[in-house]
Every structure is written in structure tokens, then in C-alpha cells.
Amino acid sequence: MEFIRACEDVAGAVRDAIAGMVGTPEAGAYVKMGADGTPTKKIDQVAEDIIVDHFMCHPFCRRLISEELGCAEMGGEKGTIFLDPVDGTYNAVVGIPFYALSIAYAEEGVVQMGYVQNLATGETFHAVRGRGACLGGHPIRVSGISLLEESAMSVYGRKFDPTRVQMIGRKIRRWRLLGASALELCYVGCGRIDGFVDVRGTLRVTDAAAGMLICEEAGGTVSDLEGNALIFPDEVSVGRSLVATNGIVHNKVIEYLR
Numbered sequence: 001m002e003f004i005r006a007c008e009d010v011a012g013a014v015r016d017a018i019a020g021m022v023g024t025p026e027a028g029a030y031v032k033m034g035a036d037g038t039p040t041k042k043i044d045q046v047a048e049d050i051i052v053d054h055f056m057c058h059p060f061c062r063r064l065i066s067e068e069l070g071c072a073e074m075g076g077e078k079g080t081i082f083l084d085p086v087d088g089t090y091n092a093v094v095g096i097p098f099y100a101l102s103i104a105y106a107e108e109g110v111v112q113m114g115y116v117q118n119l120a121t122g123e124t125f126h127a128v129r130g131r132g133a134c135l136g137g138h139p140i141r142v143s144g145i146s147l148l149e150e151s152a153m154s155v156y157g158r159k160f161d162p163t164r165v166q167m168i169g170r171k172i173r174r175w176r177l178l179g180a181s182a183l184e185l186c187y188v189g190c191g192r193i194d195g196f197v198d199v200r201g202t203l204r205v206t207d208a209a210a211g212m213l214i215c216e217e218a219g220g221t222v223s224d225l226e227g228n229a230l231i232f233p234d235e236v237s238v239g240r241s242l243v244a245t246n247g248i249v250h251n252k253v254i255e256y257l258r
Contacts, residue, residue, distance in 0.1 A: 003060055004126050007103050007115035010054045014047045014085070014101055015119050021046070022120070023095025035070030036204055036236040043092055044068050047085035047101070055081060061105065067206045067236050080106045080234065082209040086119070088180030097121060102182035104209035114210030116182045125186040125214050133217035135190050142219045142246035143191035148172050148256075151249060153195035154184045164199045168256040181242075185211025188244050189218035195245040195253055199225060202239040205232035212244070221247040227254040 021027040027043040034040040048068045055064055059076035066072075066083040074081070081103060086092055088099035097120030105113045110129070117124045125140070127133035133140050145151050152174035157165045169175055176193060178184050181203055184196045189211075209232070212222045222244045224230045232240055245253055 001128070003105050003113050004115055004128075006054070006058060006060060007101075007117075007126070008124070010051045010103075011101050011115075011117045011119070011124070013050050013054070015122065017046050017050055018043050018086075018092070018119065022092050028093035032068075034068040034236075036067040036206075038067075040068045041086075041089055041093060044086050044089055048083070051083060051085055051101075051103075065206060065234055065236060067204065070236060071234070078107060079112075082106065082111075082206045084182060084204075084206040087182040087207055091179050092119070096179070098178055098180050098183060100180050100182045102207065102210045104213065106209065111209050111213045114213035116186050116210050116214060118183055125189065125211075127189075127210075127214040127217040129213065129217065131217070133189050133214045135186075140190040140218045142189060142215075143194050144248065145194045145246060146248045148249055148252055151194040152176060153197060153245075153253075154178050154187070154193055155195075156198040156200055164257065165197060168197065168253060171256060181207045182211040185215045185222075185244050188220050188246065189215040191246070194249060195243070197243050197253065197257070199241045199257070200239070201241050203242050204236050204239055205234065206236055208232065208240075208242060212242075215244050219247060221245055221250040223250070223254070225254070225257055227251065 029042040061076045061079040061081045064081045084102040092099040148171045
């Protein structure tokens with residue numbers, strides 16, 4: 001759990017550093033083009049610098065992969081950290097309180113620990129492989145909803161084109177677009193929503209690695225659009241689509257997406 005405690009430390013430092021910046025033009029100032037091929041905003045850079053500096057001084061891993069920085073050697077003996085310093089940058093820039101720090105630790109390609117904190121509220125999710133998932137230190141579990149007609153899901157179409165998700169969108173009871181993938185995966189894990197569907201093909205390993213583990217350790221199912229295991233490359237310029245559910249409705253969601 002030393003890694004989780006380190007995540008708590010950096011999350012507190014990030015929240016303090018960006019608190020006065022959230023919801024201001026300064027937060028959205030262009031800094032550079034990130035390694036993922038999207039613009040890095042000032043709020044992203046400030047958060048990333050704090051986290052990278054911490055893990056350089058406390059080398060938990062051999063390398064760190066982040067949306068802004070790309071891949072960096074960190075001096076540890078083994079393992080990889082996947083980092084999204086601010087998932088939901090737009091929300092942070094305009095002051096919508098739904099944006100997160102997402103950190104995952106993997107060994108030999110398998111994520112072992114995941115940490116996601118809503119930086120606006122301090123609400124924190126974490127998971128350790130084989131030991132379940134927690135919200136604020138308390139165990140969480142996915143919902144028991146079994147009918148799509150009673151479900152609530154976060155559903156994203158490519159460039160907001162709803163064609164691929166039109167059938168599922170007509171079937172579910174509530175459709176939400178929240179804007180921070182890491183948190184949406186955690187929301188499936190704690191039963192606040194019953195599924196998260198993203199067909200845009202733009203999710204990166206840094207967006208999803210921690211949230212996927214949290215969702216799965218809480219009893220959820222995560223797959224690609226065909227229901228197969230979802231495999232991300234260690235490359236932030238490559239995106240994927242994703243389906244995450246409480247597991248009960250997973251096959252039905254896949255069927256409607258086809």
C-alpha cells in the first residue's frame with residue numbers, strides 16, 4: 001500500500017497547486033503539444049510536473065508514461081506507472097467539478113494497483129489486484145441492475161455522432177455525458193451508473209488503466225466493443241474504444257452495439 005499512500009501525497013500537492021487556477025483562463029492556457037497529440041494546458045503541466053518530480057525522488061517504477069510527457073525513465077527497478085495528471089481537463093478549465101488524477105501501477109503488462117481522485121472534491125477510489133476496490137477506504141460494489149430499461153449509462157459517440165450508440169441509447173433509461181473517463185469507470189465500480197460506453201476510439205492507457213482495475217475489482221466487466229479483452233499499447237498516441245458495465249448487462253450492451 002506504499003504506492004497508494006504516495007498517490008495520496010501527490011494528489012494533495014496537485015489539489016493545492018491547481019486550486020486557484022481552476023475555472024480561470026490561466027488554467028486553459030496552451031503550453032505545448034502533448035505526447036498524446038492533443039494540446040497540453042497549463043493546468044495539465046502544473047499537475048504533471050508535481051507528480052513526475054515526486055516519482056523521480058521516490059522511484060516506485062522503472063518508467064512512467066503520461067499523456068503530456070510521454071515515456072520517461074524513472075530509476076526504479078521494475079514496473080510502469082500510467083499517469084493522467086488531469087483527466088477531464090475541459091471540466092477543470094471551466095470549473096465543472098468533475099476532473100481527476102488517475103495513476104496506475106503495472107508489472108509485466110498487468111495493472112496491479114489503481115488510484116483515482118476527483119481533484120474537485122477529494123473523493124478517492126483505489127484498488128489492488130485481487131483485494132477489491134474502495135471508495136474513501138470502504139469497499140465498493142457494482143450495481144445489481146439487470147435490465148437496460150432501468151439502467152443509467154455514460155455513453156459517448158465518435159465526435160458526438162450517435163450512430164453506433166443509437167440502439168443502446170434508445171434502450172437505456174438514463175444517458176449521461178460526464179467528461180472524465182477515469183471517474184466514469186469508478187462510478188460504474190461503485191454503482192452510481194451501470195455502464196460506461198465509449199466508441200470514439202480515443203481512450204488511452206493513461207485514461208483508463210486505473211479506472212479499469214477499480215471497476216473490475218468492484219465486480220464489473222470491461223471489454224472492447226466486441227466483448228473481447230481490452231488491450232492497450234504502452235503508447236499514448238494510440239486510442240481505444242471501451243465498454244464497462246456492472247457485468248450483468250454486459251452481453252446485452254455488446255449485442256446492441258453490434
